[in-house]
Amino acid sequence: MATDTAPGTRTSPSPASAAPYDAVLLYSFGGPDGPDDVLPFLRNVTAGKGIPDERLAEVAEHYHHFGGRSPINAQNLALQRALVAELGSRGLDLPVLWGNRNWQPYTRDALAAAHADGARRVVAIVTSAYSSYSGCRQYREDLYGALDTLGAEIGLEPGEHPLQVDKIRAYFNHPGFVQGNVDAVVEAYRTLEAEAEAEAEADADGGAGAAAARLVFVTHSIPTTMEEASAVSGATYREQHLDVARAVAQAAGTILGRTIEWDLAYCSRSGPPSQPWLAPDVNDHLTALADAGTTAVVIAPIGFVSDHMEVAFDLDTEALETAADLGLAAVRAATVGTREVFVRGLVDLVLERAGRAREREAGAEPTPGVAVGDLGPFRDVCAPGCCRQRAGVASGVPAACSTDPLS
Numbered sequence: 400m401a402t403d404t405a406p407g408t409r410t411s412p413s414p415a416s417a418a419p420y421d422a423v424l425l426y427s428f429g430g431p432d433g434p435d436d437v438l439p440f441l442r443n444v445t446a447g448k449g450i451p452d453e454r455l456a457e458v459a460e461h462y463h464h465f466g467g468r469s470p471i472n473a474q475n476l477a478l479q480r481a482l483v484a485e486l487g488s489r490g491l492d493l494p495v496l497w498g499n500r501n502w503q504p505y506t507r508d509a510l511a512a513a514h515a516d517g518a519r520r521v522v523a524i525v526t527s528a529y530s531s532y533s534g535c536r537q538y539r540e541d542l543y544g545a546l547d548t549l550g551a552e553i554g555l556e557p558g559e560h561p562l563q564v565d566k567i568r569a570y571f572n573h574p575g576f577v578q579g580n581v582d583a584v585v586e587a588y589r590t591l592e593a594e595a596e597a598e599a600e601a602d603a604d605g606g607a608g609a610a611a612a613r614l615v616f617v618t619h620s621i622p623t624t625m626e627e628a629s630a631v632s633g634a635t636y637r638e639q640h641l642d643v644a645r646a647v648a649q650a651a652g653t654i655l656g657r658t659i660e661w662d663l664a665y666c667s668r669s670g671p672p673s674q675p676w677l678a679p680d681v682n683d684h685l686t687a688l689a690d691a692g693t694t695a696v697v698i699a700p701i702g703f704v705s706d707h708m709e710v711a712f713d714l715d716t717e718a719l720e721t722a723a724d725l726g727l728a729a730v731r732a733a734t735v736g737t738r739e740v741f742v743r744g745l746v747d748l749v750l751e752r753a754g755r756a757r758e759r760e761a762g763a764e765p766t767p768g769v770a771v772g773d774l775g776p777f778r779d780v781c782a783p784g785c786c787r788q789r790a791g792v793a794s795g796v797p798a799a800c801s802t803d804p805l806s
């Protein structure tokens with residue numbers, strides 16, 4: 400076959416298209432940057448939520464323990480840079496804006512900047528991999544609010560928005576997110592083994608449990624009412640985590656050459672004690688495991704995409720202390736953060752979303768997305784009633800990225 404390229408020379412691939420999108424929004428939670436930000440930030444987060452004052456004071460202490468600064472902002476900046484680099488390596492120079500729900504830079508400001516630069520179609524990457532009110536609808540409600548504000552500022556009619564923002568689907572079962580977690584779990588097992596070997600050299604009885612260490616997956620607890628309401632998207636918040644956990648434990652076990660026993664536990668419960676939340680709490684679960692004879696654990700925070708405050712405080716400070724008190728050898732697996740396989744996956748999801756938007760707009764059948772596990776890819780556009788706080792109770796607050804904003 401004739402070719403004008405010398406063997407072994409790589410031609411640069413023609414860039415994949417991100418059309419119809421002209422900007423990406425990295426859309427996150429936000430966190431305080433210093434001690435003076437802590438209270439106003441917490442007021443933003445908890446407005447109208449009925450979180451008891453003692454719980455707020457306690458959470459403020461978690462932030463003050465780290466100088467009043469959450470690690471989340473630096474991590475989002477790093478992810479923003481990694482996304483720009485990955486898009487660039489594919490020949491795409493799409494701007495990546497960063498906006499938060501609860502602290503600056505706020506979503507409204509990010510979208511205003513995009514609009515001023517001429518963007519009209521934006522694709523959002525929410526820094527939450529799972530679907531529930533907290534990880535899906537709340538982001539979409541706040542997005543609708545930011546678009547309304549922006550519209551009003553430039554004199555549009557109520558409900559008319561200056562830009563259209565779509566979001567990538569819930570990506571908990573996307574291969575990039577799952578593989579990032581598999582790699583992190585394998586590394587944690589190897590760290591635990593290395594620590595056990597070092598200890599065994601120093602003291603003859605150490606190290607026995609590392610090879611059989613139990614894998615404890617952890618995610619953010621939510622009220623059971625929110626868990627029930629999450630079923631509208633096809634599988635509940637808990638079922639989504641169980642699907643990822645099964646896939647990660649199996650793949651990590653294959654790499655490590657053993658069967659891994661695992662469980663799913665929860666952290667960061669808030670709300671009044673009378674309100675049921677998903678359990679067991681990770682500290683209670685570690686205690687139960689130690690009582691039953693477990694001697695080593697890997698703690699894998701699959702519910703979080705980066706090492707923000709829940710991970711830094713609830714896991715690295717509290718849960719690791721619980722493990723030490725119980726005499727459990729414990730290593731916390733990394734979050735996916737800016738791992739290459741995860742960042743590549745996010746850009747794949749942006750391009751997949753763009754491709755399906757083009758197909759839909761051309762009246763063609765959209766190409767199905769890829770997913771691992773048993774649940775299949777989640778929807779691009781949320782179904783009516785998706786991810787409410789309570790099943791069957793509409794909030795009356797409109798939400799973006801839905802076929803029916805008021806449902």
Ligand SMILES: CC1=C(CCC(=O)O)c2cc3nc(cc4[nH]c(cc5[nH]c(cc1n2)c(C)c5CCC(=O)O)c(CCC(=O)O)c4C)C(CCC(=O)O)=C3C
Pocket residue numbers: 428429430431441444445448450454455458469470471526527528531533534619620621622667668669670702703707708709
């Ligand atoms: C499922 C879920 C995620 C994961 C999905 C996602 O990542 O979005 C998440 C993330 C986060 N949650 C965060 C912080 C807080 N969450 C709170 C409160 C709450 N979270 C809830 C759920 C979730 N939260 C719920 C049901 C509440 C009760 C009140 C309410 O319904 O909203 C409160 C109030 C005090 C308290 O009650 O603890 C704070 C300060 C931060 C920032 C951390 C940092 O600063 O590094 C992040 C990334």
Ligand SMILES: [Fe+2]
Pocket residue numbers: 530531535536632781785786
């Ligand atoms: Fe949803």
